[in-house]
Every structure is written in structure tokens, then in C-alpha cells.
Amino acid sequence: MQLHPILASLRHHKLTCLLLVLQVMLTAAIICNVASLIATRIGEISVVTGLQEGGLSVLDITDVAPGGDAQARHARDLALLRAIPGVQSAAAVWNSLPLGQSSYTSTTCDSQADADRAHQIRSSKVQGCSQVAIYHGGPGQLALLGLRLTAGRDFQASEYVLPGHDASNPVPAVILSSALAERLFPAQDALGKDIYVNRRTIRVVGVVDTLVKPYLHEPADDHDTMLWPMLPDGGSVMYLLRSYPKDQAEVLRQAKTALLKADPQRVFQNVQTYAELRRTYFRRDYTMIGLLLTSALGLLAVTVIGIAGLAGFWVQQRTRQIGIRRAIGATRRDVLRHFQTENFLIVGTGIVLGLGLAEALNMLLVREYGVAPLPALYFPVTALLLAALGQLAVLNPALHASRIPPATATRNL
Amino acid sequence: MLGYYLRLAAASLARTPVITALMVTAIGLGIGASMTMITVLHVMSGDPLPGRSGTIYYPHLDATPLDLSDGPTDDFTWPDAMALLAHGPAAHQAAMAGGSLLVRLERRDLQPFYADGRYTTSDFFALFKVPFIQGAGWSAADETAHARVVVLSQGFAAKLFGAAPAVGRTLRFGETDFRVIGVTADWRPQPKFYSGYSYSMFNDADGFFLPLHTAQELKLGVNGDVDCWGEADSDAMYSSPVCAWLQFWVELDDPAAVAAYAQFLSDYSADQKKAGRFQRPPSSARLDGLMPWLRAKKLVPEDVQLQLWLAIGFLAVCLVNIVCLLLAKFLRRRREISVRRALGARRRDIFVQFSVEAGLVGVAGGLLGLVLAQLGLWGVRQRPDDYAKFASMDLVLLFWTLALAVGASLLAGIVPAWRASSAAPASLLKSE
Numbered sequence: 001m002q003l004h005p006i007l008a009s010l011r012h013h014k015l016t017c018l019l020l021v022l023q024v025m026l027t028a029a030i031i032c033n034v035a036s037l038i039a040t041r042i043g044e045i046s047v048v049t050g051l052q053e054g055g056l057s058v059l060d061i062t063d064v065a066p067g068g069d070a071q072a073r074h075a076r077d078l079a080l081l082r083a084i085p086g087v088q089s090a091a092a093v094w095n096s097l098p099l100g101q102s103s104y105t106s107t108t109c110d111s112q113a114d115a116d117r118a119h120q121i122r123s124s125k126v127q128g129c130s131q132v133a134i135y136h137g138g139p140g141q142l143a144l145l146g147l148r149l150t151a152g153r154d155f156q157a158s159e160y161v162l163p164g165h166d167a168s169n170p171v172p173a174v175i176l177s178s179a180l181a182e183r184l185f186p187a188q189d190a191l192g193k194d195i196y197v198n199r200r201t202i203r204v205v206g207v208v209d210t211l212v213k214p215y216l217h218e219p220a221d222d223h224d225t226m227l228w229p230m231l232p233d234g235g236s237v238m239y240l241l242r243s244y245p246k247d248q249a250e251v252l253r254q255a256k257t258a259l260l261k262a263d264p265q266r267v268f269q270n271v272q273t274y275a276e277l278r279r280t281y282f283r284r285d286y287t288m289i290g291l292l293l294t295s296a297l298g299l300l301a302v303t304v305i306g307i308a309g310l311a312g313f314w315v316q317q318r319t320r321q322i323g324i325r326r327a328i329g330a331t332r333r334d335v336l337r338h339f340q341t342e343n344f345l346i347v348g349t350g351i352v353l354g355l356g357l358a359e360a361l362n363m364l365l366v367r368e369y370g371v372a373p374l375p376a377l378y379f380p381v382t383a384l385l386l387a388a389l390g391q392l393a394v395l396n397p398a399l400h401a402s403r404i405p406p407a408t409a410t411r412n413l
Numbered sequence: 414m415l416g417y418y419l420r421l422a423a424a425s426l427a428r429t430p431v432i433t434a435l436m437v438t439a440i441g442l443g444i445g446a447s448m449t450m451i452t453v454l455h456v457m458s459g460d461p462l463p464g465r466s467g468t469i470y471y472p473h474l475d476a477t478p479l480d481l482s483d484g485p486t487d488d489f490t491w492p493d494a495m496a497l498l499a500h501g502p503a504a505h506q507a508a509m510a511g512g513s514l515l516v517r518l519e520r521r522d523l524q525p526f527y528a529d530g531r532y533t534t535s536d537f538f539a540l541f542k543v544p545f546i547q548g549a550g551w552s553a554a555d556e557t558a559h560a561r562v563v564v565l566s567q568g569f570a571a572k573l574f575g576a577a578p579a580v581g582r583t584l585r586f587g588e589t590d591f592r593v594i595g596v597t598a599d600w601r602p603q604p605k606f607y608s609g610y611s612y613s614m615f616n617d618a619d620g621f622f623l624p625l626h627t628a629q630e631l632k633l634g635v636n637g638d639v640d641c642w643g644e645a646d647s648d649a650m651y652s653s654p655v656c657a658w659l660q661f662w663v664e665l666d667d668p669a670a671v672a673a674y675a676q677f678l679s680d681y682s683a684d685q686k687k688a689g690r691f692q693r694p695p696s697s698a699r700l701d702g703l704m705p706w707l708r709a710k711k712l713v714p715e716d717v718q719l720q721l722w723l724a725i726g727f728l729a730v731c732l733v734n735i736v737c738l739l740l741a742k743f744l745r746r747r748r749e750i751s752v753r754r755a756l757g758a759r760r761r762d763i764f765v766q767f768s769v770e771a772g773l774v775g776v777a778g779g780l781l782g783l784v785l786a787q788l789g790l791w792g793v794r795q796r797p798d799d800y801a802k803f804a805s806m807d808l809v810l811l812f813w814t815l816a817l818a819v820g821a822s823l824l825a826g827i828v829p830a831w832r833a834s835s836a837a838p839a840s841l842l843k844s845e
Binding site for chain 2: 015016019020022023026027030034037062064120121265267280283284287288291292295298299302303305306309310312313314316317365369
């Protein structure tokens with residue numbers, strides 16, 4: 001393949017080539033970063049909560065006229081819920097769930113000294129302490145959520161207490177997430193140890209595998225969670241139901257009817273499947289992914305159509321020259337190759353410069369918006385994608401050019 | 414001459430319909446994407462009280478201890494807010510906090526529900542010039558008497574009482590009956606700056622307003638932050654000197670009043686320090702104007718900023734694309750140019766002729782961009798974000814969309830038009 005005729009013809013279109021290179025460069029830089037942003041979001045929305053999410057449903061209730069005994073009310077409601085066909089189990093918990101956006105947190109430490117220090121500066125950012133999300137619930141919470149115990153045991157019936165039962169010791173036992181156990185007691189067995197919550201001690205009786213917070217903020221802290229055997233009390237309660245996933249809609253409908261029938265003076269804040277709750281939590285990320293994807297595709301489309309349009313122009317403009325080349329012996333294949341190589345040179349230059357710009361843009365985004373740095377793999381993938389799209393864009397005009405008959409050279413003279 | 418150039422441009426664009434469509438689409442897409450995001454940004458950073466924002470100020474007192482790691486809060490404790498209300502030299506001032514209350518009515522067909530509103534002091538309505546359509550706000554005497562009265566917004570009153578007049582009616586918040594004494598016109602500063610927190614400034618308009626002293630007496634829950642830095646049990650936190658939860662706004666009409674109020678804050682802070690309650694120096698007390706205060710809140714989420722940059726990048730690529738296509742298109746017409754030059758057209762004439770053509774592409778692209786931006790804004794309004802429902806274009810932005818499109822395509826046309834006009838006529842004529 002001779003490069004000389006290509007370079008010679010490009011020299012005639014310096015400015016246009018430069019602009020095309022600029023366009024490919026900008027496209028490459030933007031596409032590369034947008035792809036990385038999309039990947040980050042996809043990583044965020046596929047977080048593992050630790051729950052067995054399929055088949056889990058949620059009813060969040062506030063009783064408006066909470067006369068009488070809350071415990072009796074909850075027992076009655078649970079009996080009603082368990083009687084619904086399709087319901088395998090039900091439990092009453094405080095209105096807090098992983099990704100549920102309602103949280104109870106407490107500064108939790110591994111020793112009295114650390115707890116005192118944290119209290120003094122009123123911050124959990126102390127070695128040996130963490131801001132921990134608490135999931136309070138009645139019997140069956142652990143099983144209903146589908147959490148997996150990696151050590152120790154579930155709470156015993158005698159350990160479930162009401163809020164404020166004992167000022168010195170809020171609950172008799174606690175189950176930690178494995179991440180929290182590892183943070184508070186690195187390389188030790190957490191079972192049987194005491195943790196310090198608001199400077200009061202609680203004995204660790206179990207450790208569960210993964211369990212994330214109601215809100216995700218800092219990847220390093222998002223798994224600092226624990227379970228408390230504390231029954232919901234007062235006007236507000238959340239019921240968890242487990243059924244087959246296919247029955248969930250019907251189960252929720254019947255549950256709402258049954259609960260309203262038992263007591264019409266109640267407000268339902270949330271009646272939904274866990275899958276819906278999860279989608280709600282990540283709704284912004286879904287929108288953002290959609291938006292980024294649309295912009296990326298739009299950008300690629302504009303660039304591809306631009307390249308194709310320009311190539312088409314050039315073919316028309318050079319019809320006579322192509323005819324002459326064909327007349328003096330160039331094959332169709334040579335003409336095709338000419339345009340393909342020309343495109344490759346221009347797009348390739350744009351890509352190389354664009355990848356540099358992508359890295360610079362990424363550094364700026366990392367600094368200003370704290371996005372993830374570009375993984376090395378993105379560069380070759382973007383390069384291949386754009387080179388392939390460039391070839392695709394030029395294919396039709398180039399084929400068109402290769403079909404120009406040699407006789408064209410003799411016309412219009 | 415312009416008419417002639419327009420005819421020439423239209424004819425030339427019609428000769429290459431595919432390329433023309435391509436250019437119009439490209440500029441339409443770029444403009445549509447950019448204007449969608451610019452509109453969202455415009456909505457989020459607008460002036461909530463046009464014409465009056467210059468006279469509204471937010472005072473700051475820092476009552477937090479020096480070793481508190483979380484830094485100062487914008488909010489006021491009950492004792493500080495009450496001291497400012499009693500002694501602050503302002504034309505109007507009010508303390509306030511947001512609340513979410515369970516609403517119950519006699520009406521059987523209306524299930525109990527939670528509604529958002531504000532607990533505030535009597536001067537609130539005069540401070541922000543809230544328009545009333547029925548009745549009025551409560552007096553300072555009502556405030557100190559802890560009157561069980563409430564002012565509703567027009568929309569909320571209609572929801573509760575339908576078309577019937579609401580003033581004089583009773584509604585129950587939690588366990589307490591309140592008498593409706595006024596209905597405001599639907600009043601919603603954009604953003605709802607007085608709520609104090611960046612996360613609630615795009616929430617729905619407040620449905621009700623009731624006296625702060627009444628709310629404090631009844632211990633009605635606050636749905637903002639309650640930030641305590643000392644021991645305070647939940648019963649006492651709404652009157653505790655170590656719990657901040659109130660927002661405070663003042664109206665100061667001239668620089669002398671601003672200076673006097675700043676001095677008052679500084680003196681108050683010094684007194685409190687002398688009394689041993691404040692640990693920070695009086696210089697920590699200050700006064701912020703509404704607009705600087707809002708800007709410091711950084712209301713525009715990073716997502717939206719990123720989207721704006723993305724849209725601008727998109728527009729840039731589209732513009733480069735158009736420059737390429739215009740250049741190719743114009744240079745193909747060198748013969749036509751040479752003939753016109755040889756017949757006496759000046760370079761300037763050629764330049765203007767081709768700029769008109771570029772501008773025509775811009776107008777078409779701008780119109781398409783306008784349609785796409787409306788589509789984009791419709792999409793934004795479907796989003797679950799609080800700010801989303803306010804995303805719509807006003808006439809000014811409509812004008813700017815077209816101006817941006819035409820400006821951008823004229824800019825894109827400069828290089829091609831200049832190249833087209835700079836070719837020497839003789840050499841081109843000769844070569845054919």
C-alpha cells in the first residue's frame with residue numbers, strides 16, 4: 001500500500017483533516033470518560049445488600065390513634081399477616097432496612113476509652129469507633145431478611161426487649177455484620193466481646209455475612225451495621241413478609257386490606273416489594289445511566305455521520321482524479337483501500353490525541369467531582385471502537401468511489 | 414442584498430439535502446442537549462425573591478464548642494433565636510422550622526395523611542410579603558399566647574375544604590385542634606430558600622404555617638436537622654441552649670440597618686461569651702445576604718453539573734462537525750465563487766453570502782434544538798428529583814436557545830466562509 005498519494009491528497013485538505021481529527025479527538029475523550037461513568041454507576045446499582053431480596057415485601061405503618069398496647073396490636077397484625085395465603089413468614093421491625101433511606105445510627109466503639117474520646121469530640125471518626133446503622137427488630141428478623149450467620153447464633157426469645165427497658169444496657173445481645181466485627185476486633189473473634197454504644201456495653205452473640213446500611217455514602221463504612229433484638233413500640237412499625245416472588249403483589253394487596261380492616265386509623269407510608277424499594281433507592285443512578293448512554297450514542301452517531309458525510313463529499317469532489325487513477329491502472333481494490341487508509345490515518349490520529357485528552361479530562365473529573373480514575377482497559381477498547389466506527393462510516397463512500405469507471409477520466413475534458 | 418443571499422443559501426442547502434439535514438440535526442442535538450441542562454441550572458440557581466432578595470439577610474451565631482469536630486451549623490438554638498427576635502434591630506424578622514404533621518379531618522372520605530408546613534413567628538408573612546387571599550396571619554400577641562391557629566396555603570385549603578371558605582374552620586394536627594385564620598395565595602419562592610437546608614429547597618410548597626411558640630409548647634416534631642452538642646434529652650431539645658434547629662431571617666432595608674444588625678450580632682455574641690455560654694470569638698457572628706448565602710449552599714448537584722459539561726462537550730463536537738461539513742460544502746463551490754468574484758463581488762460579499770448560509774443552518778438547527786430541548790425538559794420533569802418538576806423554559810431562555818444556535822453556527826461558519834472568500838479568482842477560473 002502506498003501512502004504517498006493519500007498523504008498528497010490530504011495535504012490539499014489540511015484544514016478539513018484537522019477539524020476531523022479534532023472531532024474524533026473530542027469524541028474519543030468524551031466517550032472514554034462517559035463509559036467509565038456508566039460503569040461506576042452500574043457498579044453502584046449492583047451492590048450486594050446481604051438480604052435474600054426475592055420474595056421480600058415491606059409494609060410501613062403509622063397508627064394514627066395508638067391507643068392500647070402496641071405489642072398486642074403487633075401480635076394481632078402478625079397473626080393476620082401469617083394467615084394470608086402465600087405468606088411464609090412475617091416479622092415486625094423498626095422502620096429501617098438496607099437501602100431503605102431511613103436509619104438509626106449510633107457511634108459504636110471497641111473499648112470504653114475510645115468511646116469516651118468519641119463522645120468528647122462528638123464524632124465517630126476515632127480509631128476503634130464507627131458510625132453504625134442499627135436494625136432493630138422482633139423475633140424472626142434475621143431469618144426473614146435471609147441473612148447468613150457466619151459465627152455465633154440468632155437471638156433467643158428471652159433477649160427481645162422493649163425500647164428503654166434498661167438504661168445501663170440497651171439490649172442484652174447484638175449481632176454484628178462481618179465487616180463491623182472485623183473493624184472493631186481486627187483479626188480476633190468478635191463473639192463474646194463487648195461493644196460500646198453511647199458508652200454502654202452490649203455483648204456480641206453472632207456475626208452475619210454481608211449487611212449494608214440504609215444509605216450508602218462511603219464504601220469503607222457502608223457495611224458497618226448491626227442487629228438489635230428490640231421490638232418496635234409506639235405508633236410506628238414495619239412488617240416484613242416473605243412469600244414466593246410471584247405472589248408478592250397479591251400478598252401485599254391482601255395484607256393492606258387485612259391491616260386496614262383491623263384498624264382503619266392507620267397511615268401506610270410504604271407498601272412495596274423489596275425490589276421496588278431497591279429501585280427507588282437507585283432511581284437517580286438509573287436516570288443518569290440512561291442519560292449518559294443516550295449522550296454517548298448520540299455523540300457516536302454525530303461523529304459517524306459526520307465522517308460519512310465528509311467522505312461522500314470528497315469522493316464526489318475527486319471523481320475525476322479517481323477516474324484518472326483507474327484509467328492508468330489502479331484497481332477497484334486500490335481505490336477502496338485509498339479511502340479506507342485515509343480514514344484510518346485521520347481517525348487514528350484523532351484517537352491517539354483523544355486518548356491523551358481523555359486522561360487529562362479524567363484527571364480533572366477526579367479532582368472536581370471525585371469520579372473513579374479511568375482503568376487502562378478503556379483506552380484500547382475506545383480506540384478499537386472508534387477505529388471500527390470510522391471504517392464503517394467510510395465504507396459506503398469508499399465502495400462508491402471504487403465503482404467509478406475509468407472512463408470518467410475522459411469526460412468533461 | 415440579504416434577501417438575495419437568503420435565496421442563494423436556501424437554493425444551495427436544497428442542492429445537498431442529506432448534508433443539510435445532517436448539519437441541522439447535529440446543531441439541533443447539540444443545542445437541545447445544552448439548553449436542557451442550562452434550563453435546569455437556571456431553575457436551580459435563580460433568585461427566589463426577585464427585587465427583594467437584596468434586603469433579606471441570614472444572621473449567623475456560632476454557639477458550638479471549640480472542640481466540636483463537625484464545624485458550625487447554620488441553625489439557631491431556641492434561646493438565641495428568641496433573643497434575636499426580642500432585641501434585633503430589624504424591620505422584620507422571623508424564626509422558623511419545618512414540620513411534618515398528621516392531618517385529620519371530620520370528613521370521612523379523607524384518610525389521615527401527613528402534610529409538610531412551617532412553624533414560624535408572627536412576622537414571617539410581612540418579612541417575605543406573603544400574599545393572603547383570605548384572613549391574615551397571627552399577631553405577636555397570638556404568638557406569645559401560644560394560640561392554636563393556622564394559616565393554610567391556597568392549594569392545601571382546597572384539598573381540605575374544597576371550594577368552601579377555609580377561614581374559621583378547624584382542623585386537627587396530631588391530637589390538637591387548630592383554627593384556620595388565613596389562607597395565602599399559592600406562594601412558593603424558587604428555590605424554597607427559607608427552609609435552610611439544601612436538601613429541602615426543592616420540596617413542595619408549605620401547606621400550613623402555625624405559630625412557632627405553639628409548636629414548641631406541643632413539642633411538634635421538626636423535619637429538619639436537630640443538632641445537639643451537649644446533653645439534652647428529647648423532651649428538652651426544642652428549648653435547649655445546646656441544640657440548634659431553627660432558621661432565622663431578617664429584612665434590612667439599607668446599609669445602615671445592615672451595619673447596625675451586624676454590630677448587634679457581634680455584641681450579643683460577646684455578651685454570651687462573657688457569660689460563658691459561647692466559646693467562639695464575636696467575630697464568628699456575621700450576616701449573609703440571601704443570594705451569597707444561597708450560592709454558598711451549592712444547590713446544583715454534581716450530577717447536574719456533570720450533565721451540563723457533557724452537553725457542552727456534545728455541542729462542541731457537533732459544532733466541529735458542522736465546521737467540517739460547511740468547509741467541504743463551500744470549497745466545492747469554488748467555481749461559483751470565482752465567477753462571482755470575477756464579476757465584481759468583493760471578498761466581503763462572498764464572506765457575507767456564506768455566513769448567511771451558515772446562519773440559515775443555525776436558525777433551522779435552533780428550531781429543532783428548541784423542540785428537542787422541550788422534549789429533554791419533559792424527560793427531566795419525569796425524573797424523581799425534587800428540582801425536576803420546575804424544569805421548564807421561560808421566554809428569555811427560549812430566545813437564548815435560538816440565539817445560541819444562530820451564534821454557534823455563525824461561529825462555525827466563520828472559518829469556512831473566510832476560506833471560501835479568500836481564494837484568488839483568476840487561478841480558479843484558469844484551472845477549469
